[in-house]
Amino acid sequence: MKLQFLGGTGTVTGSRYLLSDDKHRLLVDCGMYQGVKTLRRRNWAKFPVEPSTINAVVLTHAHIDHSGYLPALVKNGFRGKIYCTKGTHELCKILLPDAGYLQEEDAKYAYRKKFSKHEHPEPLFTEKDAREALKYFESLHFHETFEPVKGLEVTFTPAGHILGSSCVHVHNKEADRTIVFSGDVGRQNDIIMRPPEPIAKADILVCESTYGDRKHGEVDPEAELTEIITRTAGRGGIVLIPAFAVGRAQMLLYVVHKLMTEEKIPRLPVFLNSPMAIHATEIFCRHHKEHKLTPEDCHLIDQNTKFVRKVEESIELNCVRYPCVIISASGMASGGRVLHHLKTLLPNERNSIVFAGFQAPGTRGDALVNGAESVKIHGEYWPVRADVFNLDSLSAHGDYEEILAWLEQGKLKPEKVYVTHGELVASDVMRKRICERFGWSAESPELYEEITF
Numbered sequence: 001m002k003l004q005f006l007g008g009t010g011t012v013t014g015s016r017y018l019l020s021d022d023k024h025r026l027l028v029d030c031g032m033y034q035g036v037k038t039l040r041r042r043n044w045a046k047f048p049v050e051p052s053t054i055n056a057v058v059l060t061h062a063h064i065d066h067s068g069y070l071p072a073l074v075k076n077g078f079r080g081k082i083y084c085t086k087g088t089h090e091l092c093k094i095l096l097p098d099a100g101y102l103q104e105e106d107a108k109y110a111y112r113k114k115f116s117k118h119e120h121p122e123p124l125f126t127e128k129d130a131r132e133a134l135k136y137f138e139s140l141h142f143h144e145t146f147e148p149v150k151g152l153e154v155t156f157t158p159a160g161h162i163l164g165s166s167c168v169h170v171h172n173k174e175a176d177r178t179i180v181f182s183g184d185v186g187r188q189n190d191i192i193m194r195p196p197e198p199i200a201k202a203d204i205l206v207c208e209s210t211y212g213d214r215k216h217g218e219v220d221p222e223a224e225l226t227e228i229i230t231r232t233a234g235r236g237g238i239v240l241i242p243a244f245a246v247g248r249a250q251m252l253l254y255v256v257h258k259l260m261t262e263e264k265i266p267r268l269p270v271f272l273n274s275p276m277a278i279h280a281t282e283i284f285c286r287h288h289k290e291h292k293l294t295p296e297d298c299h300l301i302d303q304n305t306k307f308v309r310k311v312e313e314s315i316e317l318n319c320v321r322y323p324c325v326i327i328s329a330s331g332m333a334s335g336g337r338v339l340h341h342l343k344t345l346l347p348n349e350r351n352s353i354v355f356a357g358f359q360a361p362g363t364r365g366d367a368l369v370n371g372a373e374s375v376k377i378h379g380e381y382w383p384v385r386a387d388v389f390n391l392d393s394l395s396a397h398g399d400y401e402e403i404l405a406w407l408e409q410g411k412l413k414p415e416k417v418y419v420t421h422g423e424l425v426a427s428d429v430m431r432k433r434i435c436e437r438f439g440w441s442a443e444s445p446e447l448y449e450e451i452t453f
Helices: 037-044 070-075 086-113 127-134 221-234 248-261 275-286 295-304 311-317 338-345 364-369 400-409 424-438
Strands: 002-005 016-020 025-030 056-058 081-085 137-140 146-149 152-158 166-172 177-181 204-208 239-242 270-273 325-328 352-355 374-377 380-383 387-390 416-420 450-452
Touching (some): 025 146, 070 086, 070 127, 081 086, 086 127, 221 239, 221 248, 221 352, 221 387, 248 270, 270 275, 275 295, 325 338, 338 374, 352 364, 400 424, 416 424
Parallel strands (some): 352 387
Antiparallel strands (some): 002 016, 146 152, 166 177, 374 380
8 A cells, every 4th residue: 555645745735535446446535735835736736646546535623724625636537536525515515616716706706806816717627617616525423433435434533623533544454554633633622623633543643834933922812812902993993714614613703792791892793704624613503412502502692693695785894984893704804805905904904814723824814813914905004003922822723732632542553654735844842742742753744755554
């Protein structure tokens, strides 16, 4: 059996791992690259393996950096099945068409405003392409074993992180060997998600390292939000929170409404301006067994949030000048409706912009949290006068200590650990920590590296 790293190496995006033998090819994750331009260009390059030769795809979870290339894969000839958990399937039904729609809109906007170098900018895939890809999905429950290709048994176990997020266990029946892909590992004490389930067995482990070189802040995120929102509202400003539509948006809505109920912050209008996040919130509230929120908590979110669904409503919201909280996608300010809010709110020192998680290098979010004096949006530079915060304690990723604690909870003695899905330094630091803590052999693979096991 061979494992080739087609993505997710040296970066936190573009997760793609190919398992193969003489007869079959199984792709674990099929993510898009995000961040710096050199990474985004990889989305447009020819896929390293002919899509029609891949027999099946298995997804760890629904985030675009793990699932977002699927419409392009199908568009270019893939005709196998795409396997995932029930929660991941429901989320992909909204995430993938939305990604296609946004790409089409961005291409149209670039054409109208003439800020693309291409005369007729085209999307990587369309909403129609995404809906076509969804026809190939098949969903299963956690702990349900299935055989996506002959000879390989796959099982999903909960990874925390977001709804439906899983570790993928692939067992080679003939060789009696198991390789486990961690996917994105959640927190040990997340505000809304349950902790990841320990791994019982793995001969080979592929482990993420998003926060491999750091720990989350010790400051209480609720206390941080309380201070930011209270101070901003007191000077007549607006709090804008760019949030990942799946997971963080729901957590933020819960925390903000909780703080209002406890009278720790003033009662302000709360807007969720992201059709995708609105749908994700509805799905989240239907899957009570996978998270900590009660039906009453979900009702609190639903009753006290103004959901902005239509484009016209979004345009009207951009004209608001009274204190309020706006949560809008995307979480790294790489696209979506949040960009229009940023153009309006960044130039005014009364406002606050609050990021709530990892910001990939090259994204606007990364530039803003690192003190950029201006950022480019839709072909123009916009001055940054608003206060900018990054509350990494609100991240859905476990930090290195949490991941090590999670690994320690299992009964693992892997022959090899491959540390992926992290920036170069983060992956290397995580590799060293794994070696030092457990005495396991660990490596950070190169892009397109292939190993036999």
